[in-house]
Amino acid sequence: MSKLTMVEALSLAMDQEMERDENVCLLGEDIGINGGVFRATKDLQQKHGESRVMDTPLAECGIVGTAVGMAIYGVRPVVEIQFSGFTMQAFDQIEQNMARLHNRTRGKYTISMVLRTPYGGGIRAVEHHSESREAYWAHTPGLKVVIPSGPRNARALLVAAIREDNPIVFYEPKSVYRAFREEVPQEPEMMEIGKADIVKEGSDITLISYGAMMRPCKEAVEDLADDHNINVELIDLLTISPMDTATLTTSVQKTGRCVIVHEGHRTCGVASEIIARLNESVFEYLEAPIKRITGFDIPFPYFQVEEHFLPESEEIVQAIKETIDWQ
C-alpha cells in the first residue's frame, strides 16, 4: 500500500495494465514525453515506447474514430481527451461508431476501448474546461459511463474498464486529481462496473452523488450527524450507465427520503433519471418529495464566480433538513 493521489492511481492502473496485456495502448494529445496535461501518463511513453503511448494530432474526433478502428482490429486503446469539453468534437465517432459497432455487427466486432477524460469545475480553468456532460453519454445506447470519486476506486474502476469488452466513457473528476491521497494497494484490484457503493449506511435519508460532488456530500453527512443527529445513507453511484437501480431503490425503501447531488446541468440530468426510477419502483415508500441539487441550465460560468455555481455542503445540509422536516 502507498498513499496516492487520483492522478497517480490512474497512472498506476494504466502502467500495470500495459505490462499485463501488450494489446493495451494509449492515445491522446501530449500524453507522451509531456505525460498529459494533468500528467496522468507521466513516464509511460519512456517505459512502454512510442508505439504504445501514442501522441496524436490535435483532433479529438480523429483520436476516437481511429481508436474504434484499432479496437475492431483487437487492440485495446485507452484514449485521453484533454478536457471533457473537447469530447464534443468527437461526438460523431462516439455516437456513430464507438457506441454502435458492436450492435451493428451483432457482436462480430468488440469495441474494447476506454475514453478517459477529466470533467467538472473547481480548478479555475478557462471556458470549455469545466463541463459535466455525463448525461449525454448515459443517453447514448451502447456506452457504459463510469465516474470514480477517489484514488482507490479510480484505479480499481479503470483497471476494470480496460479489461471490459464494451466501450467505456470514463469521466475523471479533475478537481479531485490532486485534492487528497488514499491508500492504494500495489496489487491490481478491480471494482465491478455497474455497481454503486454504499459509502456509509444510514437510516434517515439516502444521499446519492458521484465524482467530485462526493466530497461536499461527505462533509454534509458528517455535519448532519454531528449537529442535527441525522443519520444519512450515502451512496456513490460510480457507474452512471448502466445504473445500479437496485442499490438505490433498496436504500430509499429503507429510508423513505432521498436527495441527489451532481454538478451537471439539471434538465434531463442524471438526477432526473434517478427520480424517475425511484418514482416507478418505490413511490409508496416515499415520505417526502425527492430533492436534487444540480448545476443550473446555463453554460458553466467563468471561473471568477464558479464557486457559487458548484453545489456546496451547506446547501446539501439544508436540502436534507428540509426533506427530513417535510410535512
Add this chain to the structure above:
Amino acid sequence: MAPENQDTTRATSGEEVVPPHTPSVMNTGPIDLGHIEVLQILNEHGEVDSGLDPHLSDEILLKVHRAMVLTRAFDQRMLTMQRQGRMGTFAPNIGQEACIIGQVIPLTNDDWFAPSYRSFGAQIVRGWPMEQLMRLWAGFHDGFPPPSHVNDLPFSIVVGSHVLPAVGIGMGMNYKKKNDCIVVNFGDGASSQGAVSEALNFAAVYKAPVVFVCENNGWAISTPIQKQTMNEVLATRGTSHGIPSIRVDGNDILAMICTTQEAVQRAKNGEGPTFIEAMTYRMSLHTTADDPKVYRDESEVEPWHCRCPIKRFETYLKNKQLLTEESIKELLESCEQEVIEARDKFYSMPAADPCEIFDYLYESIPDELIDQREEYLQRLRNKGVNDE
C-alpha cells in the same frame, strides 16, 4: 455617429495602415494545384495503352468481367424488387462497376475493406452472399455483420463516418506488426466531411497501410461537385496531407486494378497511405427515394453511356479473343440466373426475429436492459407476436 471617448490610437480603416496603391504582396491568381496524374489504360473505345497494359492473366480478366456483369445484374434486380415493394430504399451503382470492383481485386482475405452504401459490387467480390446483401437492404439486422470469413466493416450510412475507423484498423495492423492493408471507399460528398480530413491526416502521420479510394461520381444527392468544393481535384486532399495521390479514370477497370495494386503494395511495404481519386459518374439515382430530374439535366448523363466500364472492357476482351458476342450473352444470362437464385433464397429466409433487438448492444446484457427487454416482450405478447 462617432462614439464618445474614441480611442485615437486605434486605426479606423486599413488605408490608414497601408496607403492605397501599394503593390500587392499576395499571389491571388489561380492556385497551382501541382501535378496530379490522370491515369487511363483502357479508353472508352476499348483500346488499350499497350505501354501500360498490365497483361493480367486470362483467368483474372474473366473473373473481373464476371464480377462487373454480376454487379449490374444484382443492381437491376434490386431496383426491380424495390419497385415491386419487396425491397427497402436502395442505392444503385450503375456505371460505376469498374471503380467499385477494381479497388478490391488486389486484396487478400487477410486485408480489409471499408465499404460505403454504394459498394455492394465490392462486397460481392469480398464474399458477402447476395442474399445477405438483399437482407441488409430489406431492413434485417442480420444482413449487416460481415460474414465470418470476411474482414470488412459493415457499410457506412452516415457519409464519411467509416473513414476514421478504417484508418484505425490500419493503425492496428501497424501495432500488431501485420503485413496487411485496408481499402476504404467513399465519395466526393464525403470529401467535405471534417472527419475524412482527420482520417487522411492520421493515416499520413502514422504511416497507416490505408488505400483511400475516393469515387468522384460528380453528385452528392443533388449537389454537384462544382458546388461541393472550389477545388474539384479531390486528389489534392491527399497531397495536402502529404499522401501520394493519383487521379484515375474510374470507368477503366485496368487502371483501377493497377493503381490499387500499387497502393496496396506501398501499404504492405510500410510506405503508408495512398489516395486514389476515381473519376466516374452517378448515372442513376442517389437512391430509390431520389428523383434526379428535379435537379439535373438528363443530357448530362448521355455521354456516360458511351463511357460504360463494362462495354469497353468487353471490347478489350473480345480483341483478346477471350469473349464473343455469344459468350457475353451466356454470361449475362448466368449472372441473372445467379441473382434470381439469391433472390429466391432471400425470399425463403425466415422473418426478422423481433425478440433479439436488445441482444447485441453489449457483450452481455446489463440488468436494466433485461428489465426493458421484458417490458418489450410483454408488449409483443400483448400484440400476439410469438416471442419464442
